[in-house]
Structure formats: C-alpha cells, structure tokens
Amino acid sequence: MPTASERVGRLLAMVPYIVNHPGVRMDELTKVFGANEAQLRRDLDLLFMIGTPPYGPGDLVQVDIEEDQVWVGMADHLERPQRLTRPEAVSLYVRAKTLAGTPGLPESAALSSALAKIEEAFGQDALGELKGHVESAEQSASMELLEVMRSACEASERLDIDYFSFYADELTSRRVDPEKVFWSTGFWYVAAWDESAGGERIFRLDRVRSVARTEEHFEPRGLQGAGRPLYSPSPEDIPVRLRLSPGAYWIAEYYECSDVSEAEDHLLVTLSVRSLQWLAKLALRLGGLVEILEPAQLRDQARELASETLSLYD
Amino acid sequence: MEQAERLMDLFGLLVRSKQSVTFEEIRDRVPDAYTQEDVDSAKRMFERDKDALRELGVPIETRSKDIWTEESNAYFVDPDRYYLPEISFSKEEAAALFVAAGASGEVDAEKGLRKLLASVGTEPLDGSISTVSVDSPELSGGLATRLSQAIADGRAVSFSYRAAQGETSQRTIDPYAIVWRSGHYYLVGMDRDRSEIRCFRVSRFASDPGDAGEAQTRAPEDFRGRDHVVGGPWGPDEAERVPVTIAFSERVSWWATQGIEGVESREVADGWEEKILPGSTDDSFVSWVLSFGPDARVLDPTSLRSAVLARLEEALANSE
Numbered sequence: 001m002p003t004a005s006e007r008v009g010r011l012l013a014m015v016p017y018i019v020n021h022p023g024v025r026m027d028e029l030t031k032v033f034g035a036n037e038a039q040l041r042r043d044l045d046l047l048f049m050i051g052t053p054p055y056g057p058g059d060l061v062q063v064d065i066e067e068d069q070v071w072v073g074m075a076d077h078l079e080r081p082q083r084l085t086r087p088e089a090v091s092l093y094v095r096a097k098t099l100a101g102t103p104g105l106p107e108s109a110a111l112s113s114a115l116a117k118i119e120e121a122f123g124q125d126a127l128g129e130l131k132g133h134v135e136s137a138e139q140s141a142s143m144e145l146l147e148v149m150r151s152a153c154e155a156s157e158r159l160d161i162d163y164f165s166f167y168a169d170e171l172t173s174r175r176v177d178p179e180k181v182f183w184s185t186g187f188w189y190v191a192a193w194d195e196s197a198g199g200e201r202i203f204r205l206d207r208v209r210s211v212a213r214t215e216e217h218f219e220p221r222g223l224q225g226a227g228r229p230l231y232s233p234s235p236e237d238i239p240v241r242l243r244l245s246p247g248a249y250w251i252a253e254y255y256e257c258s259d260v261s262e263a264e265d266h267l268l269v270t271l272s273v274r275s276l277q278w279l280a281k282l283a284l285r286l287g288g289l290v291e292i293l294e295p296a297q298l299r300d301q302a303r304e305l306a307s308e309t310l311s312l313y314d
Numbered sequence: 315m316e317q318a319e320r321l322m323d324l325f326g327l328l329v330r331s332k333q334s335v336t337f338e339e340i341r342d343r344v345p346d347a348y349t350q351e352d353v354d355s356a357k358r359m360f361e362r363d364k365d366a367l368r369e370l371g372v373p374i375e376t377r378s379k380d381i382w383t384e385e386s387n388a389y390f391v392d393p394d395r396y397y398l399p400e401i402s403f404s405k406e407e408a409a410a411l412f413v414a415a416g417a418s419g420e421v422d423a424e425k426g427l428r429k430l431l432a433s434v435g436t437e438p439l440d441g442s443i444s445t446v447s448v449d450s451p452e453l454s455g456g457l458a459t460r461l462s463q464a465i466a467d468g469r470a471v472s473f474s475y476r477a478a479q480g481e482t483s484q485r486t487i488d489p490y491a492i493v494w495r496s497g498h499y500y501l502v503g504m505d506r507d508r509s510e511i512r513c514f515r516v517s518r519f520a521s522d523p524g525d526a527g528e529a530q531t532r533a534p535e536d537f538r539g540r541d542h543v544v545g546g547p548w549g550p551d552e553a554e555r556v557p558v559t560i561a562f563s564e565r566v567s568w569w570a571t572q573g574i575e576g577v578e579s580r581e582v583a584d585g586w587e588e589k590i591l592p593g594s595t596d597d598s599f600v601s602w603v604l605s606f607g608p609d610a611r612v613l614d615p616t617s618l619r620s621a622v623l624a625r626l627e628e629a630l631a632n633s634e
Binding site: 009010011016049076077078080081083084088093094097103104107111113122127136164171180185206209286287291300302305307309310311313 | 316322325372399402403407408410420426434458459466491493494495568569597605623631
C-alpha cells in the first residue's frame with residue numbers, strides 16, 4: 001500500500017502532467033509515474049473528494065476518465081508542477097551530467113541542452129553551489145555500433161559478430177543474444193548470451209569488428225549487464241605471482257588479486273588468469289615496474305614478446 | 315477523512331491563501347479534517363500533516379499572525395517558492411532526461427524528472443524508452459549523489475580514504491567538484507589538513523562520508539576539477555596533444571584507434587596501416603602503444619619512439 005505522502009506526491013506531479021497532456025493515455029501515465037493503473041485510478045479518485053473551501057461549483061476539480069484516456073480540468077492551484085527538492089535536483093543533475101559526458105551516446109546533445117535549461121531556470125535555487133561543478137572528463141567520440149547494439153537489445157534480435165578477444169588475443173566469430181548495453185571503466189560493453197560458449201559473456205563494443213543481423217529473435221534471459229564483474233574466474237585459471245613497484249600498484253586494485261604482501265618499496269600479488277598472453281603484454285606496457293616471479297613460462301613469454309616488439313625497430 | 319485527502323486540502327488552503335492562517339482558521343476552513351473534540355489531539359494530527367507536506371517539499375513557513383503577538387502561530391506558503399518556474403523541454407530533451415534518470419534507477423532522480431515532464435509539449439512521450447545504463451557502484455550506491463549534495467549545500471565532508479599505495483587515512487575536505495572519468499567518479503577539493511587541492515577516487519573511500527560542518531573555502535571562480543584528476547594508465551590521456559604517427563598491423567588496426575577523434579589513416583605494405591593521431595610522450599600514452607605489443611610501431615616523433623624503446627629495454631631486462 002502506498003503511503004498518503006506517496007500518493008499526494010504523485011498526484012502533485014501527475015495533475016500538471018495531465019493538464020498539459022489532455023486526454024493522455026493511462027498506459028503512458030503508468031510508465032511515466034511508475035505505478036500501476038489501479039493505483040493511479042485511486043489517486044485520481046482523491047481529486048473528486050477535494051476542493052478548497054468554501055465549496056462552490058467552481059472550486060471542484062473535474063476529472064474525466066473515458067476508455068483509457070484521462071482529462072483533468074478546473075484544477076487551479078494544482079495545474080503547475082512543484083519545484084524539485086534539492087535531493088531530487090542533485091540526483092537528476094548528477095545522472096544527467098554523467099550520461100551526457102559518456103561518449104558516443106546520441107542523447108548527449110539533447111541532455112546538454114536540457115541541463116542548460118535546468119541550470120538557467122532554477123539552478124541556483126535547486127542546485128545551490130553544485131551548478132557547474134559536476135564535470136565529465138571522458139573522451140568524446142561517436143560510435144555507430146552503439147546504436148546497432150541498443151536496437152538489437154530492445155528488439156531482442158540475435159546477431160552474428162566478429163570479435164577481437166583481448167584475453168585470447170585473436171579474432172573470433174560468435175552468435176550472440178544481446179540484452180544490455182552499458183558503460184563501464186571507460187568503455188561501452190554489451191552483455192549477451194554467447195551461443196558457442198554456452199554462457200553469458202560481455203563484449204567491448206570497440207572490439208566488435210562486424211555485426212550481421214540474423215532476423216531471428218530470442219527470449220531475453222534477464223542477464224545482469226551493468227554491475228557484473230568484467231572477468232569471471234574459472235577453475236582452470238593459472239596463478240601468476242608478480243612483484244610490483246609503486247608505479248604499478250594500481251594493478252592490485254584494478255584486477256582481483258590474492259596473497260597481497262606489502263614491503264617498503266614493492267608489493268607482491270597473485271593474479272589468476274585464463275590466458276597468459278595478455279599478462280605478458282601487461283608486463284610489456286609497464287616496463288621495469290613489474291617483474292614476473294611465476295610461472296617461468298610467462299617470464300619466457302614476456303621476454304619473447306619484448307624482443308619481438310623491439311625487433312620492429314631494428 | 316483519510317490522510318491523503320487532508321494533505322491535499324491543507325495544501326490547497328495554504329497555497330491559495332493570500333495571508334498566513336492560524337491553526338484555528340485551518341480547523342474552521344478545512345471541514346471534516348481536524349474535528350476532534352480534544353484540541354490537542356487535533357493539533358497533533360495537524361502537525362503530522364504539516365510535516366508530511368514539508369517532507370514533500372511544500373515550503374510551509376511559520377509567521378506571527380499579527381503585530382500583537384511574537385508567537386509564530388500562523389502558516390503560509392509562498393507560491394513562488396512552491397511552483398516550478400517556467401521551463402519547457404523538447405521531446406528529445408525529455409526523452410534524454412528519461413534515460414538519464416533511469417540509467418541507474420534512483421527514486422529521487424525519477425521523482426524530480428516527473429515534475430519536469432509536465433513541461434514537455436503536448437505530444438505524448440513515445441514508448442521507446444531505451445536501454446542503456448552506466449555501471450558505477452559509486453552512482454548506484456548513492457555515494458556520488460551524497461558528495462554532490464555536500465557541494466550543493468556548501469558542507470565539508472570527512473571520510474577515511476585508501477590511497478593507491480594501500481595506506482588508509484582520515485581526510486577532511488571542502489568539496490569543489492565531482493569529475494566523471496573512465497567510469498569512475500573523483501572528488502576534487504581542499505584538503506584541510508594539507509592545505510592543498512587534492513583529488514580522491516570515490517571508489518577508494520573506506521568509509522561513508524560524514525558531514526564536517528560548513529565548508530571553510532569555496533571553489534575559485536572558473537575552477538576546473540578535471541585539471542586535478544591524475545591520468546590513469548588506460549588509453550590516451552588529456553595531456554597536451556601532439557600529432558604522432560604509429561603503424562598498426564592488420565590484426566589490430568581496425569579497432570586500435572576507435573573512440574579517438576581526428577585520426578588520419580593510410581594503408582602501407584602487408585596490410586599495415588599508418589595512423590596519425592593526437593598523442594603525447596607521457597607514461598600513459600607509451601603504455602597504451604605497448605598494449606598492442608608487436609602489432610604497433612612508433613614512427614614519429616623521435617621522443618615517443620625513444621620512450622617506447624626505453625620501456626621495451628626495461629621489460630626485456632626485467633624478464634631475463
């Protein structure tokens with residue numbers, strides 16, 4: 001049961017919406033106001049009961065519900081929306097600024113102009129000193145695939161993709177059922193059911209080389225998408241022991257590490273990985289900041305990789 | 315009379331009254347609401363209703379009714395403080411705000427959005443409310459919003475912070491800005507104990523931020539928090555850009571520079587591609603180049619080439 005406050009709060013927002021959208025459909029109201037039709041009808045029933053004393057014919061709000069359309073008239077003091085409370089304004093502002101600053105999103109321009117209007121109209125009042133102090137330092141770039149993936153997710157359409165797997169270090173072809181697109185750690189990802197792997201996988205969109213539509217549709221499985229760990233450990237993972245210099249301590253934070261032991265000027269960590277190849281590359285990137293202690297095979301691999309890369313410059 | 319009804323009537327009376335009204339007048343003018351014989355219990359019910367309306371953001375002020383009394387015994391709602399100022403959004407703007415509010419579902423953002431949606435043309439919002447989300451524990455856990463609230467209110471915060479090197483310390487900060495970068499939020503502000511502007515990754519907070527009283531300093535005019543966010547090891551940085559030329563093998567050239575603006579490419583022998591892109595010679599850029607291993611070769615400038623070679627020599631020495 002919604003509380004009296006919830007009902008009144010919803011009504012104070014819903015009446016202005018209906019007044020400005022005469023004949024709005026019930027299903028639109030349920031979507032916008034996040035409540036089911038029975039609840040909304042009960043809320044609207046309240047309007048029949050109220051008026052401002054003394055009750056004259058002109059003081060009573062008129063509500064018409066025909067078929068599934070709604071009209072409200074004579075609502076007088078209820079016709080204009082309420083100001084946003086500070087928590088509401090701050091919460092919406094932070095989310096909108098975040099999303100506007102997330103690259104490749106076609107909504108960015110519209111969001112930025114909406115934010116400018118909000119700052120202009122009631123920023124000082126609702127946002128206090130926050131106005132202008134939520135910033136984005138993400139790179140901006142457009143990405144065609146993002147739109148393709150979003151519409152495939154919305155339509156539950158099966159896709160064939162060519163994907164460059166970072167961990168396997170090769171291009172692979174897969175048939176996937178994409179469900180959720182999300183932004184994480186600076187990249188766009190899609191969570192999909194991978195038919196060939198028989199499980200949920202996530203794919204970084206900038207490493208998807210091509211997408212072919214299959215015209216087939218699937219029943220969504222309710223994949224988790226955002227919030228799931230980007231790497232799922234498996235029993236076949238190989239333990240790797242590393243010695244990190246301070247400049248590489250972020251590794252202990254970025255990847256799941258175990259047996260962390262700290263000394264004055266270094267950190268010893270163990271990482272469990274499915275494939276050694278990407279770790280050899282990680283060692284390459286970090287030069288002298290990381291030393292591979294175990295396994296010896298990875299040390300060899302890193303050495304070969306370094307000399308192969310060096311040979312490009314001969 | 316149920317509470318929701320009383321709240322609606324009380325709100326209507328207050329927002330339409332030109333003058334402040336006392337409890338006795340309210341009792342009189344909202345029939346069937348506060349009719350208890352016992353005035354005290356009627357008054358208690360009224361107090362509860364008044365608090366509920368305030369919770370909903372109705373700015374009920376108390377005043378003294380006349381010059382003869384100093385007691386704040388009358389109530390008033392200033393319509394200008396209650397009603398949203400004129401604002402109108404296009405359908406595109408509304409749809410974009412809808413995505414933003416829902417991107418990591420939070421009740422406050424959605425409630426705020428609903429108030430704004432009344433201001434969207436008369437066209438209905440169409441059904442295609444879409445499906446992207448932002449994966450950030452700091453956002454979904456409410457931490458980013460709480461810190462933003464502290465900035466909004468001009469309040470200092472204190473929290474326990476775990477540095478990248480591992481040690482944990484207690485900090486008290488006058489917060490200046492929240493910066494979103496590579497999927498993380500950063501708090502930038504004046505570190506009171508160090509008297510310096512510092513940057514903190516919100517995911518490294520080891521405790522919930524507590525209120526530390528009014529902020530003692532404010533962000534300077536034109537303050538840019540992002541200038542204080544130290545670059546991470548991932549991808550090209552925001553450091554000063556210089557054009558660099560790098561050859562990529564066929565295996566990686568198609569995705570290597572996606573998401574980077576202003577790249578010029580030209581095909582060379584054996585499927586390799588030469589790309590001119592904005593780069594730098596700092597650590598993070600060198601690291602990015604080396605993430606391609608033997609599939610990328612720096613051609614220009616010499617300074618970047620030497621930096622890459624130096625790191626390769628180190629890596630080789632470290633794995634001998």
